[in-house]
Amino acid sequence: MPIINYASKEIQFKIVYYGPALSGKTTTIAYIHSRLPAAFRGDLVSLATAADRTLFFDFLPVDAVILQGFKTKFQLYTVPGQVVYNTTRQLVLRSVDGIVFVADSHWDKIHEDVESFRNLEENLRKQHLSLDEIPYVLQYNKRDLPEAAPVSYLEFLLNNRRRRARSYEAIATKGRSVFAALDAVTQSVLNKFMQENHLLRPKPARESATAARA
Amino acid sequence: MSFFSWFRSKSDKPEHDELELKGSNESPESHAEAELPSFQSTRVPPPRLRETVPGNRPKPASTAEPGSAPKEGFRRPVRATVDVPLQVLLLQLPPEVTKSNIDIDPKRRVQIPRKSLQIDDAHQTAKVTFATIFASCPEIFSVPIAPLDQRTLEFNLPAWERSRLTDSGEQTTNPTATTPGESTTVTPAETQEPAKVPDQLPPLPAEQLVSETQPVPGPEKPAKAPLGGAARNGSDVLKTVRVALGPIIKNLPSELQPSDPNALANKPGATIELPLELINSQLANGRVTIPFSILLKSLPEDVRRQFPQADTAAEVAVPVKEILQDYPQDLLRPRPDQEPAEVLPAIATPFTVPAKEDTERFAHAPEEAEPEKMATDGHQLELIEHPATPSESPQLVPQEAPVAEEQRDTAKTSLSDEKPTSEQKRAPNFSALQSVFLTDEPLDLKKVVQKVGEFPGVNSALFFAADGSLEGEPEKLGLTQSAVQLLSSLAQEVGQRVENLGFGQIETTTLGWKRELVSVFTLGESGFVVRHETRPFKPGVREKICLVLSHICS
Numbered sequence: 001m002p003i004i005n006y007a008s009k010e011i012q013f014k015i016v017y018y019g020p021a022l023s024g025k026t027t028t029i030a031y032i033h034s035r036l037p038a039a040f041r042g043d044l045v046s047l048a049t050a051a052d053r054t055l056f057f058d059f060l061p062v063d064a065v066i067l068q069g070f071k072t073k074f075q076l077y078t079v080p081g082q083v084v085y086n087t088t089r090q091l092v093l094r095s096v097d098g099i100v101f102v103a104d105s106h107w108d109k110i111h112e113d114v115e116s117f118r119n120l121e122e123n124l125r126k127q128h129l130s131l132d133e134i135p136y137v138l139q140y141n142k143r144d145l146p147e148a149a150p151v152s153y154l155e156f157l158l159n160n161r162r163r164r165a166r167s168y169e170a171i172a173t174k175g176r177s178v179f180a181a182l183d184a185v186t187q188s189v190l191n192k193f194m195q196e197n198h199l200l201r202p203k204p205a206r207e208s209a210t211a212a213r214a
Numbered sequence: 215m216s217f218f219s220w221f222r223s224k225s226d227k228p229e230h231d232e233l234e235l236k237g238s239n240e241s242p243e244s245h246a247e248a249e250l251p252s253f254q255s256t257r258v259p260p261p262r263l264r265e266t267v268p269g270n271r272p273k274p275a276s277t278a279e280p281g282s283a284p285k286e287g288f289r290r291p292v293r294a295t296v297d298v299p300l301q302v303l304l305l306q307l308p309p310e311v312t313k314s315n316i317d318i319d320p321k322r323r324v325q326i327p328r329k330s331l332q333i334d335d336a337h338q339t340a341k342v343t344f345a346t347i348f349a350s351c352p353e354i355f356s357v358p359i360a361p362l363d364q365r366t367l368e369f370n371l372p373a374w375e376r377s378r379l380t381d382s383g384e385q386t387t388n389p390t391a392t393t394p395g396e397s398t399t400v401t402p403a404e405t406q407e408p409a410k411v412p413d414q415l416p417p418l419p420a421e422q423l424v425s426e427t428q429p430v431p432g433p434e435k436p437a438k439a440p441l442g443g444a445a446r447n448g449s450d451v452l453k454t455v456r457v458a459l460g461p462i463i464k465n466l467p468s469e470l471q472p473s474d475p476n477a478l479a480n481k482p483g484a485t486i487e488l489p490l491e492l493i494n495s496q497l498a499n500g501r502v503t504i505p506f507s508i509l510l511k512s513l514p515e516d517v518r519r520q521f522p523q524a525d526t527a528a529e530v531a532v533p534v535k536e537i538l539q540d541y542p543q544d545l546l547r548p549r550p551d552q553e554p555a556e557v558l559p560a561i562a563t564p565f566t567v568p569a570k571e572d573t574e575r576f577a578h579a580p581e582e583a584e585p586e587k588m589a590t591d592g593h594q595l596e597l598i599e600h601p602a603t604p605s606e607s608p609q610l611v612p613q614e615a616p617v618a619e620e621q622r623d624t625a626k627t628s629l630s631d632e633k634p635t636s637e638q639k640r641a642p643n644f645s646a647l648q649s650v651f652l653t654d655e656p657l658d659l660k661k662v663v664q665k666v667g668e669f670p671g672v673n674s675a676l677f678f679a680a681d682g683s684l685e686g687e688p689e690k691l692g693l694t695q696s697a698v699q700l701l702s703s704l705a706q707e708v709g710q711r712v713e714n715l716g717f718g719q720i721e722t723t724t725l726g727w728k729r730e731l732v733s734v735f736t737l738g739e740s741g742f743v744v745r746h747e748t749r750p751f752k753p754g755v756r757e758k759i760c761l762v763l764s765h766i767c768s
Contacts, residue, residue, distance in 0.1 A: 022754060030649040035568050046652060062564060107535045110500035114361060121362075153538060156546045157500055160360040164548070164555045173761070174646055176576050179569035186565055191558045 002097055002193060004070070011072045013189050014095055015182070018120050019102035020112035021081030024141040024172040028102060029078050031175045032182060036062060074186065081116065090123050098189040099136035100181050102172075103158060105148035114157055131161065135188030138167035139181040144174070296331060296340065297323035297372055303347060304354060306367040310550060311344065313356045323372075324351045332366075338376050341366045345498070352495035357545050360498045365549065454487040456540045461533045462486075462509065464717075470506060470528060472520035480716050486512040493537055494545070502537060503529040647765055650758055659685050662766070666742060666759055671752045673730070673745045675759075677766070678702050680739035691732070691745050698743055701725070705734035705741065721760055735759055737767045 003012040017025040026046065033044040041062050062074040079089040101120065103113040124130055140154050151169060159167055166184050170177035301320035304312060324347065332341040343366050348359035371379075460479040463472065472478055488504060496502045507526035510518050538546075560566075644657035651657070651665045659677065663686045667675035676686030678698060688695050705723040712720045724733040733751075735742040742763055 022757065026652070027649045030652050032565075034648055034654060036564065040564050044652070107533065110534065112500075114498075114500045117362060147535075149535070150538070152543070152546055153534075155548065156360055157498065158362065160362050160549055160552070162364050162549075162551065163553050166555045173649060173765075174576075175572055177572070179565050179572050183563055183565040183569040186563045187558055187561050188556075190561050190563070 001095055003095070009070050011070045011193075012075055013072065013097040013186075013193070014075050014077065015098045015100065015185060015189070016092055016096045017076065017078040017100050017102055018089070018093075018116070019079075019081060019139075019141075020104060020109060020116040021083075023081060023102045023104040023109070023113070023116075024170075025078040025081065025102045027172040028100075028139070028141070028170075028178050029076055031172055031178050032062075032076065035175065035179070072190075076182075083115075086119065086123070089119070090126065093120075093123050094127065096129075096134060097193075098185040099131075099134060100139050100185050101136060101158070102139045102141050102170075103154060105140050105142045105154065106145055107147050107149050110149055110154070110157065113154075117158055131165075132163065135185055135192055136165055137181050137185045137188075138165055139170045139172075139177065140167060141170045141172050143169045143176070144171045292328070292378075293374075294328055295325040296328055296375060297325055298369060299323055299372070300351070300354065302369050303351075303367070306369055307344070307347075307354070311355055311357055311359065313354060316354055318353060326350055333371070333375075335379060338371045338379060339368050340371055340375075341368050348495070348498070353491060355494070358494040358498050360549075363549055365551065453490045455490050455493055455537060456485045456487050457532055457536045458539070459484040459486050459513075461536050462530065465531045465533065467528070470522060470525065470530070472517075472522075474520065476716055478517065478520065488512060488532065488537075493532075493541070497534065497537070497541075500534065502532045502534055504532055506530050647762060650761060659766070662762060663742075666744070666762060669752075669755045669758065671747050671749070671755060673747070675745075676743045678741055678743065691743060692730075693732075693743070701732065701734050701743055702736065702739075702741060705736045706739065709736055722756060735763050737763050740767050 002014070004010075005012070017028060019025050030044065033041060062076065077092050079085075079092045099120070101117060103117075104110075121131060124134070138154075138158055140151060142148060151167075155167060159165055166181075168177040168181040168184070170181060172178055299320070300318060300322045303324060304316070304320060326342055326346060327350075330342060330346040334340065343364060344359045345361045345363045347367075348355055348363075349361070352358075370376075460481070463475050463479040466475075478484065486509070488508070492504060492508070493502055505526065506528045509530050510521060510523070510526065513521070644659070644662060647657055647662060648654060651662075653665075655661070657665075663675055663677045666672065666677075667686070667690075669675075674687070674690035676684060676688055676691055676698060678684050682699070684695065684698065688698055691698070693701070708723050709720040712718075720736075722733050722735050724731055731746055731749075733744045733746065733756075735744065737760075740763070742759055744759065
């Protein structure tokens with residue numbers, strides 16, 4: 001559920017990047033941070049261990065569109081992928097509005113992808129949530145690896161729910177399909193919010209800012 | 215009469231009875247019998263632990279009284295699994311996923327974990343996903359079911375569960391909503407129960423189930439047999455999949471390696487056939503393992519002799535990549551009832567413009583890749599023109615060889631002279647490495663080397679190029695320039711020899727060095743020399759250095 005602040009007229013949506021360890025979640029969010037204009041994004045906060053692995057989460061706030069006079073913000077989080085940090089993942093998943101599942105395409109990591117996806121479902125279930133309700137997309141990362149598994153197999157493993165999810169072949173280190181996946185889940189989140197609240201289609205932030213200046 | 219008089223005297227002292235019952239190993243029903251001696255006197259049999267058809271049998275007089283509360287002395291325990299007759303499942307499963315001819319006894323019961331069921335107490339029914347059934351009994355499926363498949367079927371609860379709900383009046387909570395703490399409270403009952411139920415089928419290991427239906431193919435099987443198939447009717451399609459032997463041998467643990475692993479692993483065309491059902495049941499998990507005994511059985515006799523016969527129960531990993539080479543692709547199709555992704559009205563977000571830009575950028579990627587490839591080729595040509603190692607044949611570049619020797623000597627004496635040579639090459643795009651180092655600052659080779667030296671656990675780093683030029687400070691490594699050259703040559707030589715042995719390309723060579731470790735990362739003739747702490751690399755550091763090196767060399 002998004003957080004609506006009526007005093008400051010803000011709506012905050014929470015997008016979580018989920019996936020197994022070393023699948024490229026932090027790299028993805030770092031690329032997003034590097035590409036977005038500074039005026040629209042905050043600082044990238046990363047709590048990492050000494051081994052440079054995500055300890056708690058990465059956090060990136062992004063200003064987005066205007067919805068019925070409310071300024072919307074997107075908060076991008078990543079979760080630690082290591083199995084031992086499941087409690088942290090459950091904490092980060094609280095009140096999630098959209099999920100980007102970052103899967104590692106390497107043959108040797110496919111089992112971890114499946115395990116992580118099951119873990120995602122399990123953690124959502126503990127919060128009485130389900131992937132049937134929460135918009136999510138699949139980001140098949142590291143497609144440039146020579147040992148990348150075919151997309152058909154990844155789809156068979158991860159995209160076999162009743163409702164097919166959108167999936168993207170991505171290379172986070174180069175930025176391929178990173179924004180496409182984020183854009184897709186963002187649009188799904190906004191559409192769902194508008195459907196639930198019977199809102200009209202929003203205006204982009206830049207356009208509304210230009211209109212305000214005019 | 216003496217027994218009853220003793221019993222009456224004991225019952226007059228209930229605290230003694232309680233103490234004795236606590237200390238004994240008597241079951242709850244015997245406890246109930248002690249409380250209700252009328253069972254003994256009227257010769258009414260004690261309540262059965264399990265009734266196959268509840269309601270059909272007349273209940274004992276003591277429990278059949280209308281309106282009486284459930285007897286507290288006996289309560290059917292909550293079992294960890296629910297046993298469902300196979301025929302119940304077969305009636306509910308759609309024909310496109312089930313086999314048409316199943317040679318398993320339909321009365322056999324499938325044990326489904328209780329936590330995987332959604333039990334409806336009111337209607338005494340339960341729902342279970344196809345994936346759960348597939349995990350418990352893959353033999354009845356003609357196609358593998360992905361673990362995330364959400365299709366469910368509903369069935370009536372078996373007699374035991376219905377009796378338990380009826381007798382005890384217990385409200386079974388939805389197991390999917392139970393907390394871990396709640397699930398642990400039923401564990402003692404779960405562990406006790408199987409020993410008490412005499413007609414419960416013991417759980418069968420997966421390999422036994424497979425051997426019931428599908429014998430393991432022996433070496434006498436015709437080599438030209440058609441592979442794979444959905445095995446819908448079991449007559450015209452065989453049930454095996456052919457897998458290359460080499461990758462399996464490479465993944466074997468050392469204690470299971472054959473006497474001459476390289477000869478077998480590198481033997482071209484060496485394949486084995488594995489039961490498709492055994493593969494199907496695991497393929498949806500992304501990892502496939504088989505018992506070592508099955509691997510041995512699938513080998514020809516002369517090859518089998520080369521393997522140790524010790525631990526035949528050990529699990530052997532079969533690379534999924536190799537399986538999918540010959541795996542029938544139609545079995546990996548998406549589920550038939552899957553709905554397509556929802557088409558939503560487009561909303562312009564701050565991410566839309568970068569997404570379009572990236573799409574356009576990568577749409578032209580093939581055009582960009584060609585110059586990159588050509589540049590790489592040119593780089594290799596340059597390496598030939600300026601050989602860095604004496605082992606290269608001077609006949610290839612007879613006129614350039616002396617120049618190369620001069621340049622190599624110059625490289626040893628002066629690093630600054632090499633900079634123009636390095637700049638003449640096509641400089642890699644270091645901005646892509648910003649995400650690796652999580653920084654926004656512009657990067658060049660010097661900063662990249664500096665940041666590699668700042669990775670956790672790394673004390674210092676140095677980059678050596680194919681032309682012999684160095685970036686970094688050899689003094690920080692505690693090495694002289696000639697030692698760096700020696701290390702790089704040594705790592706390349708080791709890497710080349712290991713590669714010739716068929717173990718693939720080696721990424722890192724680590725040497726102990728004055729109570730510290732020096733690791734050499736090589737890619738072609740370039741690489742990093744890294745001094746780090748006396749322990750293995752911290753997680754992710756080695757991979758990042760490899761990534762940085764591959765980017766620089768590309």
